[in-house]
Amino acid sequence: MALSADFGPISAPLPTNYEYFTSGGIKHGLNASQSFFTLNDKLIQIYSGAMHYFRVPRPYWRDRLKKIRAAGLNTVETYVPWNLHEPDSGHYDFGGGGSEFEDFLHLEEFLTTAKEEDLFVILRTGPYICSEYNFGGFPSWLLKESPMGFRTSEKNYMSFVARYFNILLTLLAVFQFTKGGPVIAFQVENEYGNQESGSEFQPDKAYLEQLHQLFINNSIVELLVTSDSPLSHQDKGTLPGIFLQTANFGGSVNEQLDKLEELQPGKPLMVMEYWDGWFDFWGSNHSTKSVYDTRRFLEQILARNASFNAYMFMGGTNFAFNSGASLSNTLFDNSGFEPITTSYDYDAPLNESGGYTEKYYVFKELVTAANPVQTLLPDQPEYIPPVAYDSIKIDKVITMESMLDNIHSLYISTSLYPMEKLDEINNDSGQSNGYIIYKKENITLPENSTLTIEGNVCDHVMVLINGELIAPKKLDSLSDLDGFGFYRLKNSTLQLKNKALTEATLTLIVENMGRMNGGKYDQYNQTFKGLWQGNVLINNKALSVWMIYPMELRKQWVNDLTGWTNFTKALEGPTMYSAVLNISDPIRDTFVDTRGWGKGMVFVNGFALGRYAAIGPQKSIYLPAPFLTKGVNLINIFEHFYAPADGLIKFNDTLLLEEVH
Known part of the structure; x- marks a missing residue:
């Protein structure tokens, strides 16, 4: 043993994660051929934390990854959302590709940063990811x-x-571990054995084999895995001996874990999703998991020498229109629709703004x-907490009628x-996100006329007569969801103006509140919006010949809106409000505190930050500093019902x- 100048022992510095597992050269990747994992022929327990690059602003990736590593974890897991990376059919965006979400999509940079922060990576590439994300990661153009x-071997689906x-x-x-990169495993599909109650879906083993071949044909050599509940789904969602x-x-x-061991004797135990928290729905109370239970269950996992991925370790945010929904009903029935909140904090070890919680420790x-x-x-790393900026005064307003004048795509x-x-x-x-507007002019409305919408609204409709909001006028309580204008009601009716009108204009503004991220197999083809x-x-007579407007609320469109007027008072009905937030360093x-507002969407410098609703439970929306600039920042709020x-x-x-x- 070497001695220091004062004759004390010199401690050898600890190696980094990569130094330890790659010393002597890289010969083998993650191996699961015995009852324990080895990486490059060295014993490894995988201690992973989930963080989704598409839920965290790009400038914060390194900070969050460093915090994951500082907790002692050696791996980070992320899904890969198809809907973001191929937003239009045949047009791809892996960062800087021109889509609304381009800055979140630098996947190669994320993987490089993970390696620089001494973390291995598990990639869950889908094509279906669930993740409480819009349409479970499927692009809407598939519809x-x-x-x-x-999620079958059907030829058309598989071609895409x-x-x-x-x-x-x-x-x-090129990012595989055996190629010198950080990726040690790929997950094929996601919870494929999961059969929702009442669904006729049976796992398609031919589909899994076709996915397997795609990995092989594209030179993927790392370990391939699947994930399901062993007790509920057994091995229905995997190919034993292959994954x-x-x-x-x-x-x-x-x-x-006993069931997993029974299904896969002699193989290492891995928990791909250890749920240390949960997500929230609009209209349901905030979900939590106690620190006590988090500790108790983690201790049990570790006592079995099992590897794990904490889902989530850093939850993040469903920015823009990207939150998903649950859908529990039969075909053509939207009454079981449950939209997910903008926040994906998940009651995780790192909170939505990157702060440390008790679970972290x-x-x-x-x-x-x-x-x-x-x-x-x-x-x-030091946590820099958010601040409450001073309130700002609304100075501009634009009505729904003027917003329609800015939409240049019109369908008859x-x-x-x-x-x-x-x-x-x-x-x-097609249109993926935002609102779709159906307008009918020159209608004769006798006194006390009745409007009927057949079927379910997908997902929320506002009815205007000559620009005036008739219904609904609020979403403040659970009972409002059972009334006209929302997804629960089928074949809904509404009494219009008491007095007779001629040459009236009827405008129906329908909001897409998020497509199902999981549900019954036969519902995927029925998740249309509008x-x-x-x-x-x-009055029981069907209307025909409609003007249809797509209102996607894209960044450039929001920033270029014309028709603003000076704000004098809060208006009733769908309206865009604007104010200026002036910031000096440091940003x-x-x-954004949404108390006092009804329902709608917040925009920051044109970017859609996320949805809000007075029904709760979420009453503020995370606004990261990278979305702001020194000096002038435009805060726009598209409100459905009422403003403070x-x-x-x-x-x-x-x-x-x-x-x-």
């Missing part, structure tokens, strides 16, 4: 194609999957004690159809959550 056998995977996997191949099956659960640890303590391989860890149709079916828009890929399940009738994270009487846009320094009534 224009027929036939379309989502193959086209996308041949691009994606070629890009990812390593991993487990998803939030409790019943030993029972789940639970993971750090238990993983440090359990890990058989000691490597160099970085110091815990004899019948109603959904946004996804619009032609000649977005490279003929009015499409029947006719709109006045800090903040939250004081005409102020307010800020807070935290995620506000209130009980739902």
